[in-house]
Amino acid sequence: MTRTAMTRQTRGDPGKIWTLEVSGIAKNYGATCALRNASLRLRPGKVHALLGENGAGKSTLVKIVVGAIQPDRGRIALNGVPTLFAGVRQAIAAGVIPIYQHLSLFPHLSVLENLSAFAIAGAAGLRARPALVPRATARAWLDAVGLGCDLDLPVERLSVGERQLVEIARGLGQRCTLLVLDEPTAALTHDETDRLFGVVRRLCAEGTAVLFISHKFDEIEALADDVTVLRDGVAVIDAEPLASLSRAELVRAMLGDMVEPGDRALPQPGGPVLTATGLRLGPADAAADITVRAGEIVGLAGLVGSGALELAAALAGARPVAAGTLAVRGEALPAGDRVRAVAAGVGYVPADRHAEGLFGPLAALQNASSSTVALFSRGGLLRPGGEAAALMPWLRRLNLHPFQPERPAAGFSGGNQQKLLLSRNLAVPDLRVLVVLEPTRGVDIAARETIHDALVEAAGRGVAVVVASSDLDEVMALSHRILVVRHGSLDGELPRGTGRAALMDRLAGRRAA
Amino acid sequence: MMALTGARPRRFSGRLNPPAAVWVVLLLFCVFALAVPRFASAGNLENLLRVGSILGIAACGQTIVLILGGIEFSFGASAALASVVTVLALPSAGVAGGFAAGATAVLLVGLVNGTLVARFSLPPFLVTLGMLMVAGGGAAVLAGGLPIDAPPSDAFSWPARGRVAGIPVPILAAAASFALLHLLLAHTRAGRLWYLVGANGTAARLSGITVWRSVLAGYLLAGAFCALAAVILTSRVASGQPGLAPNLPFETIAACAVGGIPLAGGQGRAVQTLCGVLVIAMLNNAVVLLNLPVAYQQLMIAAVILGAVLLQQAPRLLLLLPVRPARQPEEERS
Known part of the structure; x- marks a missing residue:
């Protein structure tokens, strides 16, 4: 592959060779058009x-x-050679x-x-x-x-x-x-x-x-x-x-012409809802005491492997702990028992939506309703129309797109799958606590805004919200206060408005003088 | 998305949404009606359904287990155990008591299967395979290795040969089984939980579902369907046979697969199983009418089963087109 032979290929810019030049690409999947006129030009x-x-x-x-x-259409050239x-x-x-x-x-x-x-x-x-x-x-x-x-x-x-x-x-x-x-x-x-x-x-x-x-x-x-x-x-x-x-x-x-979101106003927190006392993830981890109040959004932030996600999961009763007690509005909740946790109004969105959240082959509606099947069944029978009545409003509010509740969950984009997991929890009657792990991992900006809005809105109706995310911007944007997690336990608390650099320092274990 | 049945969004609302296997049933029926003498006669069709009803009832149980993401191999051996227990219990317990004893034996096998799978998280493949051997061995021990004849009586042969309103009892029992299966799967909370647990057990647990209870109930109900099939089968053969229905589990799995139910769990409808059962019943019937040697019967049935499964899961293959790997729908646009 010599370089001299291919100079002509580069449009309007002789003498300059693109490593990759892609132009006018179109690709359709059946009736859906994935690419209309895409181009990409990479310099060496x-x-x-x-x-x-x-x-x-x-x-x-x-x-x-x-x-x-x-x-379906278009031109690709690698180092000037059509390929x-x-x-x-x-x-x-x-x-x-x-x-x-x-x-x-x-x-x-x-x-x-x-x-x-x-x-x-x-x-x-x-x-x-x-x-x-x-x-x-x-x-x-x-x-x-x-x-x-x-x-x-x-x-x-x-x-x-x-x-x-x-x-x-x-x-x-x-x-x-x-x-x-x-x-x-x-x-x-x-x-x-x-x-x-x-x-x-x-x-x-x-x-x-x-x-x-x-x-x-x-x-x-x-x-x-x-x-x-x-x-x-x-x-x-x-x-x-x-x-x-x-x-x-x-x-x-x-x-496109969407307005850029400004800073969200967070609701005024009320009385304590979720209290964790002496929570230890493993026998060697330090104990953590956490209280989340009604209408409060508490961020759990930590580097990968810090235990932030695990600690949040434990708060939702999604994983066993070595020691400690959980209580919702003063009522004790056994650790690691999601059945009791859901009954007590504790919602949970796991970090890995494919492995732990979605029922891939089942319809979107059934994915959204999995925590509330009892709500629309009577005497063991599903009430006709009860499921749609309970869940459709949430799917509409979270702007499920495309709005096809009968479509299998596996066929939706990541953002919309995340909306399904969120509606599953928002639909829980008497929701008191909502623990969300990585709310927007691999999710596009519009869906991210919708999900953030939904979390703030949930807090607005008195839900105690816990957000654990490796996305620091997200934690900073949503939280009333940020709990720093290191080595499987809490390592201090930062107020809303803490700068990114300060937060990074704390996550890495450096304390401001 | 491309497969004809499996990936189509299933509707729980009960709207009509025929699976692709319906076309296999119709096609096969037309072919046999034209090509096989006496196939389409009323008498033969009744016979076909009566013989197929046992498979159908057991397949209803298999469907539940498959939806749960499991698999059930112990059906045949537990039916054999039921026949031996029934015949042994006849002298002391009478006909009804004998059948009840046999059915209880099957339910017990289902209970053990369910407990081991649900509470101890053992793989269903190994558990039910083990119970196949336990039930089969138990039947052989109880029978002393040889079939035991049941004393002939009208009451004993009623489940297999009786009629209600002119319709054979086994056909009625199968119809009731499919109706019940449909009701369970499409309209009950228990059925909905089976789908959720089968599609993703972890997600089901995190959704607040008591997974083990759902699994145990599924295996127990599967055992109940098998128990009904075993009663009819015992009545038909009028004896206790330790080697009664060795192919039953495999035929029920094949029926579900022909109906388009994936073995991966989380999917499957009663109508799919019904179609698969009809296909296998028609095949069994046709090879008998054609008087083919037994070995050819098996080969032909195997070919049709594989063909039907291929037709459903990879239609392109049948047209000798290369199969494209399934596209990941990670970027959906409308």
């Missing part, structure tokens, strides 16, 4: 951010770039390396075997066992991403961040011209994120182009050089330098 050695709401067509465009699907990948393997062979949000490693196999996966996949049928990558080479790949782990360690023993680095290392072993990072930091700690960004910058310095998909503006501003924004399948901002755009302009481009 630069990080290019791809922004857009869920449903804007980002994932579709990324899948086309990595060869997972083929466009159409028939499959992911071809794309990888051409140097387009995707790193997914959901890791594509083999957990039981060793690091070395995982690093050799592409070679194994490329080997033909029943021939002799394909050779593993030489250990020295594998070592060099790992060094390139700053990972010093044992080559024979099963991948499942690594942290999520380390696994992601292994995946990138595997990509580096190929001729990597374009690295595609699809929400790579969703499950990473701050240190791991920094390390990943370091690796990305080093790769860029060597001329690799990087396509970076993320919902987090801070990361985008820290890492990206150029940006493309998709809205409704069209590139509304087309490969412009990030520095020339403000955050507000980007948000406006993503959302």
